[in-house]
Amino acid sequence: MSPANLQANFAKIRKKILRRALQELARGADLRADFEGQVERFNDLFEQVLSTGDTGWLDAVIHDWVNAYTQTDIAEGQKNASALIAFLFQLASETARDALGKGEALELIASIQPAFIYALDKAARLEMESRVSYFTNEIASVQQKLERLDRSKSNFISVAAHELKTPLTLIEGYTSMMSDASASPGQQGSMDLFLQGVRTGVQRLRQIVDDMIDVSLIDNNMLSLNSQPLWLSHILDLLHKNLEETLKERNIELEIRRFPGSQAWLYVDPERLYQAFLNLLTNAIKYTPDGGSVVVNGRTLPGFVEVTVADTGIGISPEDQALIFEKFGKLGRAELHSSSKIKFKGGGPGLGLSITRGIVEAHGGTIWVESEGYDESKCPGSTFHVLLPMRAKPTDPRLEKLFGDLTAFKEENHVEKETRTDPAAA
Template sequence: MPKKKTKAPPIQQILKKIRPAWVEHVGSELARGMEVRAGFEKQLGRFFDLLEQSVTTGDPAWMDSILLDWAKSSTETNLEDGLYHVSFLINRMIALTIQVANETLTKQQSLDLLAAIIPIYTYGLGVVARYEMETRVAHISAEMEKVQKQMERVDRSKSAFISVAAHELKTPLTLIEGYSSMMEDLTGEQKSEQLKSLLAGMTTGVGRLRIIVDDMIDVSMIDNDLLRLNFQPAQIGTLLEALRKEVESAAQNRKLSVALSNFEGSRQWIYLDSIRITQALRNVISNAIKFTPDDGTIKIDGRLLPGFIEVTVTDTGIGISLENQNRIFEKFGQLGSVGRHSSGRTKFKGGGPGLGLPIARGILEAHGGSVWVESPGYDEKACPGSTFHILIPARTEAPDPKMTKLFDKLGRKDEIPDDPAQ
């Protein structure tokens, strides 16, 4: 008589058979310490109950509740380090389940078990991985937002300090200027050489401090959108020619050549705040002088673009590294050693408060323009140089129509041809 084949036990019986060994193995490997292990084994019991339910019903969604509970228990350290501990647990459970099945069941029972539960484990991995990734992204986003808010607070504090410090310095500085002028008047022609030297030094020092205080006030106004522009018709070429003459003496002392081209658009009448645009151009040109070695060249050129006039300031200086080409337009973003810190505008590689270029950018952006720099890099020996690009809107009308009518009545367009170069 042939032997009857033994009927394979239902998968539920197989699960019950391996449960004690499974809980023992998983608990021993994944939990440390008796107290931790006891609590974890309760969780494993719940996990196994839901695993059985999923196998019985064929619906792996029964696992969602415990998997999400575990995933939500991720610590701050797990999130900061990017550790996905529940995914790791599930992967280890799969490996330990295979091990327990091989040790406890027949080969066929083991295959039947794995065929039933591997899809559920795979589903669980997907649920956990998706949740952990979403949690990680949310954590990183929250951290970035926190850092952004901290940076904004620091920037506001910095701006507030600049504003308060500038206005607090302005009053005593005005008094010093007044008393210095009074001393100059009272002594008249009777001053000794020593007194003349002392008064000259005081005047120079007060003048430098006045420039710094005024720059601080300008930065404060730019940061708080309080910069007011007085639009009037002007020619970029005229402003640049005045600046060239202004820096001529300092350039000669450094044996620098400052060349100004009569480019297309330089004699075109446009509406701008000539005082503020001159200030912005001065800051850029002074920066070029400061970082160009003696015997170097600074070339001021430009061109007419649709809606804009572009001014370029090209030097044969030490250049600017790529990583610093944005930084130089930030407040206090001066480069170089603090040991060279100086308020001088033309001393080679002299430091400063680092406000000139940020002010230039703020003025130009308030006009609707922009400024940026191009440089092959930083090299004090090869001196690759830099080119600053300044875009100024070519406004044919002032923002206030009344201002446009006023200057039209004065006949400004008849004074000088629009552009002799055309």
């Protein structure tokens, strides 16, 4: 059969091929229109192959189809370009048998088969290259993560040794002095001072151990919440009061603004939420130079209240922003560690922000950070965002029986306020 006759016979069946391909593969108007254009383009080029005998006409469309196959498609094992080409050959063969005479159909199928084999081979090779590139990058990414984890492990061992050694040294030193003082009369004042030093060391040790336990609970989804109705402003005001000495020591101003939602009733665990915001404020103070400021603000969103903690500190690099909520994600230098948690850039075991994220997520919320980058001279600062759901009822049915529905309380409280401020009611 001449090239012209082959081209003519293919032209007879191409619309049927397109119609069947659309029925089988395309779902939705947008996808249907795009897919129709792609198949029509392939068929146009395939007619050129039949006319000229040059399979190179198909190269461009094969490249485009393979390149459209994304990394997500590779990861999820989606159908690829070679599968589509094989399917089109199957449709062309079946349609030729149905629409053409037996002899014409067999001759057309025999003629188009080499071109489809060429297209399949080229698509398969390009896809293999794409897969090799994808998995090579994935392996490199995993390798980088493993190296980072290994560094984090080594850093944590070093930091943990310093963190634990400091309070132990305090306890050892003060107990030694207590032993000496106990042998001398009239040393009660010194004994009280020594006991306070021991208590400080024990408290720091307990805090480190508690943080490690909290991380373990969060990792195993075992962090339990004792939720009750509460105003956010109560927690924030208590934090301001308890941080007064720290703020004075570092000459840092903490401003807690009243914002919409700060006096909205929320079902939260007061102790855990206090712990989360204490970690955020401690972190802000730690990485803000003396004389700087920290501002707590917020707003309400549909179904949520957002709290922001913004500082005028040294900022966070984009690389650290991606890791800062991971365990050991932000470890300072071991030589900077001390029993003081608010020393400028003093670091810590790198668990605080990971615990904060776990607490926020356990409440059904989310947390993220924004910063223009790390710069100790310009101090671009950082802003942490905490998004918490505003619930009128606790998620635990047992607590709902205890506390009831806050919606009714809100309405009663609103009416009571209006009554107090309405002159006609007096």
